[in-house]
Amino acid sequence: MSEPCVDWAILLYISADRALTNFAVESLKQMKRVAGGGIVAMAQMEATGLGPARRYVFDGTTDSDSSIENDLQPAIDPEPLPGGIANPQNLTEFLKWATQHTQARHRCLFLWGHGYELLLNEDDAKTHGRHYLAPKSLKQALEHAKPSAGVLDIIGIDACCMSLVELAIELRDCCDFLIASQEDVPDGSFPYEPILRKLKDHGPTDVEAVCKAIPGIYAQAYQDYVIVPETGMREITLTTLKLKNLASLKEPVMGLAAALLSSAGEPSRRKAILASREAARDFALGLFVDLRDFSSQLRANLPDCELRAACDAVCRAIKDHQGQECIIANEASLGAETRCHGLSIYLPYLTEAELNQTRQSLDSATSLTDQLPLLVKGGTNHILKGRSVQIGQIENDFESLAQFKELGWSEFIRHGWSVILASEVPGELDRRYSAEQCAVNLLSLSKSAGGSRFAAAASG
Numbered sequence: 001m002s003e004p005c006v007d008w009a010i011l012l013y014i015s016a017d018r019a020l021t022n023f024a025v026e027s028l029k030q031m032k033r034v035a036g037g038g039i040v041a042m043a044q045m046e047a048t049g050l051g052p053a054r055r056y057v058f059d060g061t062t063d064s065d066s067s068i069e070n071d072l073q074p075a076i077d078p079e080p081l082p083g084g085i086a087n088p089q090n091l092t093e094f095l096k097w098a099t100q101h102t103q104a105r106h107r108c109l110f111l112w113g114h115g116y117e118l119l120l121n122e123d124d125a126k127t128h129g130r131h132y133l134a135p136k137s138l139k140q141a142l143e144h145a146k147p148s149a150g151v152l153d154i155i156g157i158d159a160c161c162m163s164l165v166e167l168a169i170e171l172r173d174c175c176d177f178l179i180a181s182q183e184d185v186p187d188g189s190f191p192y193e194p195i196l197r198k199l200k201d202h203g204p205t206d207v208e209a210v211c212k213a214i215p216g217i218y219a220q221a222y223q224d225y226v227i228v229p230e231t232g233m234r235e236i237t238l239t240t241l242k243l244k245n246l247a248s249l250k251e252p253v254m255g256l257a258a259a260l261l262s263s264a265g266e267p268s269r270r271k272a273i274l275a276s277r278e279a280a281r282d283f284a285l286g287l288f289v290d291l292r293d294f295s296s297q298l299r300a301n302l303p304d305c306e307l308r309a310a311c312d313a314v315c316r317a318i319k320d321h322q323g324q325e326c327i328i329a330n331e332a333s334l335g336a337e338t339r340c341h342g343l344s345i346y347l348p349y350l351t352e353a354e355l356n357q358t359r360q361s362l363d364s365a366t367s368l369t370d371q372l373p374l375l376v377k378g379g380t381n382h383i384l385k386g387r388s389v390q391i392g393q394i395e396n397d398f399e400s401l402a403q404f405k406e407l408g409w410s411e412f413i414r415h416g417w418s419v420i421l422a423s424e425v426p427g428e429l430d431r432r433y434s435a436e437q438c439a440v441n442l443l444s445l446s447k448s449a450g451g452s453r454f455a456a457a458a459s460g
Contacts (some may be wrong), residue, residue, distance in 0.1 A: 007038035007204035009104035009416040010196065013094060015113035017122040021047040023187045024112060025156075028056060028068050034196040036060015038204065040102045041196070043247065044076075044094045046085045046121065053080050053090075057101065057300060086119050088141035095145035105204050108154040109175075111138075112189065115159030116284055116394070134397045135167050142174040153177060153207050156214075160184040161284040163239045165253065165345045168326075169404045170437040172243035177328075178210040182283055182290065182344050183237045191221035203269050204379040206326070211240045215331035227333055230331035236333035239342040245326040250407065252313040253345075256295065257408035259310040261416040270420045272301040277349050281339035285358060286350035286389055287394065292341040316341065345409065346398060348391055348433050350384075355431065358383055388434040395437060414441040 010031065016024035024047055031041040035058035043056045055073040062070045080090045095109070113119040117132035133141075142152070155171060157163075157180035168178055194217050202210050215238040222236045263269035276298035281290040292315055299311035318327060318341055332338035398410050405411075418441035421433050429435040 005103040009107045011109045012040040012043040015119040015121045016047040018048045030193040032058040033064045042098045060394040070131045086133050088137040091141040092144040096148045099149045106153045110156040112158040115162045139170045158190045165209040166404045178241045212329040215329045219331040237340045242328045245324045248324045249317045252317040255406050256310040257412045261412045263414040264419040288344040289347040291343045291345045293339045391434045415445045
């Protein structure tokens with residue numbers, strides 16, 4: 001090892017396109033200012049205008065107020081593979097390099113960039129297609145790095161809308177704690193300077209206490225943000241998950257998925273499910289929903305039945321599981337009034353209010369340059385077109401997650417949710433979900449055992 005053992009190795013893995021490049025530089029500068037005194041921060045960044053990926057090491061040996069270029073490492077050798085930051089093998093190599101460079105008692109990895117398509121670089125996507133770090137690819141990168149790097153203490157997702165059941169389930173063998181937001185993360189990103197100072201204050205042993213404190217530090221950093229539709233922010237949220245306790249949530253979610261699927265053929269329950277989803281707190285243009293809020297809304301719309309009992313079980317698992325909580329910290333700017341309880345799950349439904357608000361945000365862009373990132377080949381339906389493509393990608397991503405598939409949620413989406421939407425809002429499939437994806441799901445249903453009963457329900 002080129003360095004003695006330190007308390008913390010902080011690893012920052014950055015994909016910063018045109019809109020984010022200077023915010024990424026600011027994140028690096030924050031780390032540089034605090035590094036040293038038991039903390040070494042190492043970063044790999046791809047950013048607009050900087051050419052090939054760069055690596056930095058901040059260990060407190062250079063003037064904390066000097067340029068980060070003083071901490072730039074030699075060219076990466078061997079060169080990163082095609083696909084850049086989003087190539088999982090490049091993440092594996094970064095983790096191996098960081099482990100070889102600095103021995104540490106604890107290690108924290110921050111993934112910095114866009115979400116849900118994690119670490120997508122819009123600049124590169126224009127010429128090389130949309131490459132991003134899907135949940136399965138992220139897990140593979142971490143697993144391949146394990147022989148050198150072991151299990152990470154913390155993974156922080158500095159990207160929008162990534163506090164997902166799907167991701168947490170897959171990463172539970174790769175790290176102890178996952179820190180992510182249900183909502184959008186401001187361009188200013190995580191407040192790294194106070195986070196690293198908190199690491200120093202707590203010392204090297206109390207990892208859980210640090211993880212519990214980080215959402216509060218984040219909330220304080222953005223306490224004065226104006227949260228109104230015109231600013232593009234609905235709420236400031238951050239959650240810490242203790243992944244070994246996810247077992248307390250597994251059976252309740254399995255029970256809910258099964259009860260939802262079996263209810264797809266019952267007209268009264270279909271209506272209750274759809275009304276509850278429409279009323280529930282959601283994220284990312286209606287792609288994800290707060291799991292507890294949806295369960296609570298649905299419980300209130302049902303008489304005593306198996307589905308209502310399943311909703312109760314999910315709410316208890318998220319709120320009242322004393323001693324075995326998977327959500328150990330959850331901060332939201334709306335305080336007690338928040339309906340962000342820490343964990344989201346995929347349940348796509350775009351309300352008319354959300355669609356109108358998104359269109360108004362696009363219309364209020366001050367220049368063509370502001371609008372370009374939101375356009376998908378132009379046209380009045382560009383939002384729906386782009387969302388439909390993303391839905392297909394997400395469902396393919398989640399279909400490949402072995403541990404998440406055990407919950408049965410993907411089965412409910414394909415063979416229950418699609419039936420509900422085709423039955424209740426057949427003329428609005430493209431606005432609410434995706435007519436193309438619904439057709440794909442119903443076709444697979446017609447080929448499966450027992451599919452005829454649900455197909456008949458859909459057509460009726």
